[in-house]
Amino acid sequence: MYQPSCGGTGARLLCGLDKAVEYTALGIFMAAIVSLFLFLGADVVVRYLTTQSLGWPAEMPNLLFPWLVMGAIVAAAQRGQHVAVNAVLGLLNIPATRVLMLVMQLVVVVTFSYLAYIGVDVVRIAGRQLFPISGISSSYAYMALVYGFGAIALTAFTNILWFLADASAFDQRMTKSEVAE
Numbered sequence: 001m002y003q004p005s006c007g008g009t010g011a012r013l014l015c016g017l018d019k020a021v022e023y024t025a026l027g028i029f030m031a032a033i034v035s036l037f038l039f040l041g042a043d044v045v046v047r048y049l050t051t052q053s054l055g056w057p058a059e060m061p062n063l064l065f066p067w068l069v070m071g072a073i074v075a076a077a078q079r080g081q082h083v084a085v086n087a088v089l090g091l092l093n094i095p096a097t098r099v100l101m102l103v104m105q106l107v108v109v110v111t112f113s114y115l116a117y118i119g120v121d122v123v124r125i126a127g128r129q130l131f132p133i134s135g136i137s138s139s140y141a142y143m144a145l146v147y148g149f150g151a152i153a154l155t156a157f158t159n160i161l162w163f164l165a166d167a168s169a170f171d172q173r174m175t176k177s178e179v180a181e
Helices: 009-050 056-079 094-126 139-165 167-177
Strands: none
């Protein structure tokens, strides 16, 4: 998504918030993928050397893969690299495009905030289910959904604030990339 310069106090706060969300998402993604590699790799080595399995690494993909996916999704949303369909945007003029983009971001804020709220109940319910070997609650895997939905809602909210803060720069960006007047 487009971000105006980070010159003013409010803009610096939005830049800091966006960077915190992005770096947290990237950290979650990297920690999950490295952990999966190390845990499963250790199990392969132990199995090769002893013909026995550690057991618990087999449960780690169920626990860490949701975090890996949500970290990547949030980082992509922060960078504006998510999948988008721009066919309709090309048919609209700049003011109509801006209104459509703001409405779409508002829908994302409301929808994903609600999903995060509902996800808390899912986490609570899943807390009673334990992985058989490690004894870890499956709620930790479902917490990835709450994190992801909340972070996407926050990203869409900051996008709304960015668009409202610098409409002329947004118009310039749109004329260069997506919309021709």
